Amino acid sequence: MFKRNLVAAAIAFAFSGPAPAQNSELGKIREEINQMREAYEKRIQNLEKRLSEAEGKAGKAETAATKAESTATKAEQVSARAESAASSAANRTGENAFNPAVSLILQGTFAKTSQNPNQYQITGYVPSGGEVGPPKRSFGLAESELVIAANIDHYFRGVAILAIAPEGGIEAEEAYFQTLSLPRGFGLKGGRFFSGIGYQNERHQHTWDFQDAPLVYKAFLGNQLKQDGLQLRWVAPTDLLVELGAEISAGDRFPGSGRNKNGVGGSALFANLGGDIGASTAWRAGVSYLSVSPNARAYSDTDSVGGAVTNTFTGNAKLAGINGVLKWAPNGNASYRNLKLQGEYFQLKQDGALIYDDTAGTNGFGGPVSGNFNTKQSGWYAQAVWQFYPQWRVGYRYDALRFGTVNNGIVNNGLGPVAADFPALANHRPTRNTLMFDWNPSDFSRIRLQFASDKSRLGVTDNQVFVQYIYSLGAHGAHKF
Amino acid sequence: MKNWLKVILLGVGGFMVQPALAALNVMACEPEWGALSKELGGDKVSVYVATTALQDPHHIEARPSLIARARSADLMICTGADLEVGWVPLLQTQAGNAKIQRGQPGYFEAAPQVLMLEIPERLDRAMGDVHPQGNPHVHMDPRNIAKIAVALSERMIRLDPAETEYYRSRAKSFSERWQQALTRWEKDAAPLRGVAVVGYHKNMSYLNAWLGIREVGSLEPKPGLPPTTSHMGELLVRLAKDPARAVIRSPYNDPRAAEWLAGNAKIPVVTLPFTVGGSDKAKDLFGLFDDTLARLLAVGK
Numbered sequence: 063m064f065k066r067n068l069v070a071a072a073i074a075f076a077f078s079g080p081a082p083a084q085n086s087e088l089g090k091i092r093e094e095i096n097q098m099r100e101a102y103e104k105r106i107q108n109l110e111k112r113l114s115e116a117e118g119k120a121g122k123a124e125t126a127a128t129k130a131e132s133t134a135t136k137a138e139q140v141s142a143r144a145e146s147a148a149s150s151a152a153n154r155t156g157e158n159a160f161n162p163a164v165s166l167i168l169q170g171t172f173a174k175t176s177q178n179p180n181q182y183q184i185t186g187y188v189p190s191g192g193e194v195g196p197p198k199r200s201f202g203l204a205e206s207e208l209v210i211a212a213n214i215d216h217y218f219r220g221v222a223i224l225a226i227a228p229e230g231g232i233e234a235e236e237a238y239f240q241t242l243s244l245p246r247g248f249g250l251k252g253g254r255f256f257s258g259i260g261y262q263n264e265r266h267q268h269t270w271d272f273q274d275a276p277l278v279y280k281a282f283l284g285n286q287l288k289q290d291g292l293q294l295r296w297v298a299p300t301d302l303l304v305e306l307g308a309e310i311s312a313g314d315r316f317p318g319s320g321r322n323k324n325g326v327g328g329s330a331l332f333a334n335l336g337g338d339i340g341a342s343t344a345w346r347a348g349v350s351y352l353s354v355s356p357n358a359r360a361y362s363d364t365d366s367v368g369g370a371v372t373n374t375f376t377g378n379a380k381l382a383g384i385n386g387v388l389k390w391a392p393n394g395n396a397s398y399r400n401l402k403l404q405g406e407y408f409q410l411k412q413d414g415a416l417i418y419d420d421t422a423g424t425n426g427f428g429g430p431v432s433g434n435f436n437t438k439q440s441g442w443y444a445q446a447v448w449q450f451y452p453q454w455r456v457g458y459r460y461d462a463l464r465f466g467t468v469n470n471g472i473v474n475n476g477l478g479p480v481a482a483d484f485p486a487l488a489n490h491r492p493t494r495n496t497l498m499f500d501w502n503p504s505d506f507s508r509i510r511l512q513f514a515s516d517k518s519r520l521g522v523t524d525n526q527v528f529v530q531y532i533y534s535l536g537a538h539g540a541h542k543f
Numbered sequence: 544m545k546n547w548l549k550v551i552l553l554g555v556g557g558f559m560v561q562p563a564l565a566a567l568n569v570m571a572c573e574p575e576w577g578a579l580s581k582e583l584g585g586d587k588v589s590v591y592v593a594t595t596a597l598q599d600p601h602h603i604e605a606r607p608s609l610i611a612r613a614r615s616a617d618l619m620i621c622t623g624a625d626l627e628v629g630w631v632p633l634l635q636t637q638a639g640n641a642k643i644q645r646g647q648p649g650y651f652e653a654a655p656q657v658l659m660l661e662i663p664e665r666l667d668r669a670m671g672d673v674h675p676q677g678n679p680h681v682h683m684d685p686r687n688i689a690k691i692a693v694a695l696s697e698r699m700i701r702l703d704p705a706e707t708e709y710y711r712s713r714a715k716s717f718s719e720r721w722q723q724a725l726t727r728w729e730k731d732a733a734p735l736r737g738v739a740v741v742g743y744h745k746n747m748s749y750l751n752a753w754l755g756i757r758e759v760g761s762l763e764p765k766p767g768l769p770p771t772t773s774h775m776g777e778l779l780v781r782l783a784k785d786p787a788r789a790v791i792r793s794p795y796n797d798p799r800a801a802e803w804l805a806g807n808a809k810i811p812v813v814t815l816p817f818t819v820g821g822s823d824k825a826k827d828l829f830g831l832f833d834d835t836l837a838r839l840l841a842v843g844k
Contacts, residue, residue, distance in 0.1 A: 216646065219636060243641035247614050297614045297639045303607035336607020341595060344606040389604070393597040395795050396604070452769040452797070504768065505629070506668060538625070540633045543606045 162212030162220075165536035167268045169204035171197045177524035184281045185520035186465050186490035187439060188375065188412070189361045190316040192284025196274065196516075196526055203228035204530075207235065207268065209539070217243050223266070235266075236288070251293040256286060258295070258307045258332045259350035261385035261406055263287055269541050271402070271447045272498050273512045273528045277461040278441030280518075281492075282381055282410045284316040287352070289330070303336035303346070317379035317410060318354030328354035336543075345388045346543065352381040356414075366482035369423030373484070375435060377414010383407060389543075398452055405444035412437045418472050418479050427478040433471030440464045445496075453502050461494040492518045508532040566703045570612050570643075572621035572631060573600050575682040576653060576695075578819040578828045580620060582717045583696045587706050591616075596821035599795045600626055601672065601767065605633035613638035616649070618702055620695065623652025624659065624679035648701050654679050656694045657687040660748050671765025682818070684749035685728065685832050689721050724829055732836050738843045739787040741778065741804065743770075743796040746817065750835070756843075759787045762800050770800040782808045789842045793817030813838050 173179070175196055182195030197204065205225040214220045223236040238253035256264045262279065263286055275285045291311025298304035313328020314320045321327050330353070336346035360374045384407050391400035416435035420426060445459035468489075473481050481488070494517060500510035509531050516524040567588040571577035577592035584590070591612050594600055600622070603609075613619065613634040621627050635644055642649035659677025666675055681687045696714035700707045736755035743762045751758050760781055764774035790805040790812045792798065798812070805812040815835050816825035824834040 213645070216644075240636060242636075242644050244639065245641065247639035249637070249639040295637075295639065297610065297637070299615045301608070301611055303611035305607075305610070334607070337611070338606070338608040341597070344604070344608065346607045389606070394595065395598045395602075397599045397602050397795070398797055504668070505672065538628045540605065540629050540631075542633060542637075543604050 160212075162210050163537035165209045165534055165539060167207040167209070168531070168533040168535065169206065169268060170531055171202050171204055171273065172529040173197045173199050173202060174527040175199060175524055176526075177519065177522055182518065182524075183486060184277065184463070184492055184518045185486065185488050186468075186492065187281040187463065187487075188317075188437070189486060190281065190284035191361065192280070192286075192316060194275070194280035194285055196524070197528065205235075205267075207266070209537075211537075213242065214239065217241060247297040247299060249295045249297075251295070252291070254288055254290050255293060257289045257309060257311075257330055257352070258293060259287065259330050259352050259381070260383050260408070261346070261348060261387055261404060265542060268532050268534070271404075271445065271455075271457050272459055272496055273510060273530050274514075276406065276441075276443035276445075276459070277463055277492055277494055277518060278406065278408050278443055281439075281441060281463055282317065282408050288315055289328070290314065291326075291328075301337075303334065305334040305336075307332045307334075313354040313356075316359070317352075317356060317381060317412070319356035319359035321355070321357040323357070328352070341394045342392060343388065343390045344394075344543070345386070347386040348384070350381075350383045350385070352379075354379050361486065363484060363486045365420055365424055365426070365479070366485075367424055369420055369426075371423060371483065372419045374417040374419065375412065375414055376417075377412060377435070379410065379412045381408055381410045383409070387543075396449070398449075400449045402447045403445070404447075405442065407440065407442040409438070409440040416470065416472060418483070420479075420483075431472055431477050431479060433473075433475055433477055435470055435472075437466065437468045439466040439468070447498075455498075455500050455502070457496075457498045457500075459494075459496040459498075461492070461496070463492045465489050465491055488520055490520045494518065505538065506534045566706060567699060568615050568617045570616035570619045572619070572627050573682075574819040574821075575688075575828065575831070576620040576622070578831075579688065579692060579695060580618075580699075582828065583692060583710060583713050584699055585709070585713050587703065587709055588618075588699070596794050596816065596818045596825075601629065603627070603630045605630045605637065609634055610638050613643060614640050616640060616643050618649050618651060618698065619643040620651045620653065622654050622679050622681065624654035624676040624681075625674045626654075626679035648698060651695060651698050653687075653691045653695075654681050656691045657681050657684075660752060661745065671763070672767025678745055678748050680746040681749055683747055684753040685721070685725055685828075686753065687749060688828060689718060689725070692717055692721070720829070724832070728832055728836055731840065735836075735839055735843045738839075739785065740813075741782070741787045741790045741808075741810075743790070743792040743801060746793060747791055747815070750815075754839075756839075759785055762790070762792075762796075762804060769797070770804075775800070775804055778804060779807055782810075786810075789813045789839075791815060794821045811842055813842055815839070 173196060179196045179198060183189065205227055208224045208226065211221040219240045219242055221236060221238055221240065222234065225233045225235040227233065234254055236255050238251050238255040241250045244250060258264055262270065262276065263283065279285055289309055289311035291309055293307060293309045295305060295307040309330040310326045311328045318328050330351065332348060332350035334346055334348035338344050355378050357376050358374050360372050363371045363373055365371050385405065387404045389400065389402045413436045415432055417430050417432040419430040421429060441463035443459060443461040445457060447455055447457035449455045468487055470484065470487065472479050494514055496512065496514040498510055498512040500508050502508050512528045512530065514526040516526055567584060569580045569584065569588045569590045571580055571590060571592045573594055574592050574596055577590050580588055580590045593609055594603055621631055644650060654676065662677040663670065663673045663675065666673065692714060696710050700710050732754045737757060739757045739759045741760050741762065742758045745761055745766050750756065760778050762770040762775065764771055787810060789810050790801045792801040792812060792814055794814060794817060801812045815838055816822035816831055819825055819827060819831050822834050825831040
């Protein structure tokens with residue numbers, strides 16, 4: 063009788079095919095299967111009982127046992143078949159079965175800063191033009207990120223990360239394709255993507271261990287370098303991770319600039335090594351190099367009497383960096399306690415010509431003034447994040463920039479403007495101390511408290527307190543090491 | 544000059560070509576699949592296991608060493624059912640290895656080979672870290688291992704057809720030994736039927752279903768969330784009415800929570816190996832279940 067029901071159910075399913083299976087129908091079938099299971103279980107138990115009763119009469123018992131066993135296997139086979147039919151019907155739900163993985167990141171801050179965030183500046187360094195300042199005071203919504211990803215076909219995977227700005231507007235944070243089937247460890251990525259240089263650069267802001275980027279990233283990369291271009295990566299067939307990468311791009315983001323020229327505007331190279339030390343420790347170390355040719359890269363400043371000035375740089379910018387990260391967890395089980403140490407150093411060299419244009423302001427020199435401009439500046443940060451209890455972490459970061467050398471031909475050659483007419487490039491050594499605590503109730507939420515004493519601006523200390531939330535809705539993200 | 548070039552080319556060439564000691568490079572996401580691969584593949588496979596019994600397979604990072612190993616794998620064997628959702632997809636996109644992509648014969652998932660338990664009727668993250676396809680810890684029922692072994696052996700044959708006979712005979716031998724062991728285990732475990740226990744994570748459900756063990760509750764208030772004091776308080780109240788024989792944990796679960804509850808309920812903590820390498824005796828799959836039963840019977844009889 064049960065078998066007949068089952069056959070009917072199976073036929074019903076076969077004909078219903080890929081059409082959306084109704085939950086109630088599935089439920090019914092599941093229930094039926096459960097009933098069948100129970101019934102068989104009862105029969106088996108009965109047989110087992112008989113078996114034990116018959117233990118004295120060896121011959122009879124043996125036949126009963128075989129019977130019981132064969133009934134049991136049969137029951138299992140039947141129910142397995144039925145359930146697999148039911149579950150495969152449930153998994154295939156027509157057109158939307160091919161929907162990509164979608165997740166949405168919600169973020170916001172409550173900020174209290176002792177200095178005006180609108181006047182933020184990293185004195186001594188050519189402004190990067192990115193949104194590098196602290197978040198606005200009081201309550202503020204941060205960028206919401208919509209992440210959509212799926213395999214396109216057997217050759218390509220596609221990923222789009224769209225940032226929805228709180229003031230409106232959508233920006234493609236990343237939107238790239240990635241190959242799945244190149245041979246010999248190669249992988250090609252194209253479109254817009256975060257460059258592979260450095261360690262933190264490739265990581266999305268919502269996965270950072272602090273609310274904001276290290277100073278060196280703010281000063282030299284405008285927070286984070288996006289490339290519009292191509293990236294080729296190669297992983298060596300070795301037990302130690304040896305990963306080499308090369309990128310070519312339009313080179314239109316700081317330290318590059320828009321060029322309106324044919325061909326490749328920027329290139330980058332990176333190499334990473336990584337491995338384990340025992341079961342508890344994993345590490346990665348990398349070097350990277352970026353070369354771009356900014357063309358008329360402009361920033362606004364004020365001269366010594368407060369008139370507006372536009373400074374424009376044309377030449378080459380080369381950024382070299384080294385980075386390392388080490389993660390430790392007892393026996394490699396990071397669920398309860400773990401430690402993450404991370405540090406990076408970058409050196410930025412710029413070589414070219416600067417045009418000082420105050421014609422819209424004071425107009426002290428009867429027109430723009432130009433001269434050689436070359437700089438060699440560096441910066442680093444080191445941070446430690448300690449998860450001392452499940453869900454709870456504490457972290458500390460130290461940031462420092464080294465002013466290095468700035469040879470401004472306009473000032474050195476006495477062409478008119480003096481050092482005081484370049485206040486943004488005043489000799490300064492920015493530092494920052496940052497302390498953070500966060501609570502991570504699940505893989506999908508994080509609430510953070512962060513204190514910082516930020517000496518980015520000449521002669522001023524900005525004491526900052528941020529409360530930040532980061533929520534992730536939808537598909538479970540996979541975060542890079 | 545030409546010789547110099549030759550040396551470099553040879554060097555680079557040598558670096559690019561994998562030392563082909565074994566026919567199949569297997570990367571197993573969890574120790575149980577590593578052990579099964581060794582049973583089925585013998586000396587025709589070289590097996591690298593990505594995690595240990597002391598690590599929670601839900602929370603592994605796609606660390607550099609794993610990317611390096613995934614690069615050279617011919618066959619990657621994982622549980623599936625989203626157990627490795629936080630790290631395996633990254634290995635697949637970062638290792639530059641076409642063979643181990645989803646849908647390729649070089650990527651094998653164990654969970655789809657068996658009947659899944661605890662398939663959620665409703666999906667909501669408020670229910671904790673639930674898996675849409677069902678509870679992924681399928682290896683705790685040895686009958687599932689038998690089914691997975693059949694599928695895995697076929698997969699090895701597909702990837703390395705020259706050794707078909709070898710894999711067939713190993714699969715046959717394993718299956719025979721496994722059936723014998725299964726009969727023995729089921730006979731030995733008869734006293735465990737109906738025994739009540741408290742679990743930690745819902746990772747023993749298949750074991751419980753197999754042996755008829757009743758799980759009165761879990762230390763985790765919701766799957767994947769660490770135990771809270773309020774939930775443990777509720778558990779104690781429940782245990783007063785419906786006593787359990789032991790608190791069951793796996794080696795990667797926090798011992799403190801289990802010990803606290805066990806101490807207050809005056810029942811022992813039983814640490815089951817959970818996977819190969821989880822105890823001294825769980826050296827292979829046979830040892831895993833021998834030791835699991837021995838530890839349960841020590842309190843369940």
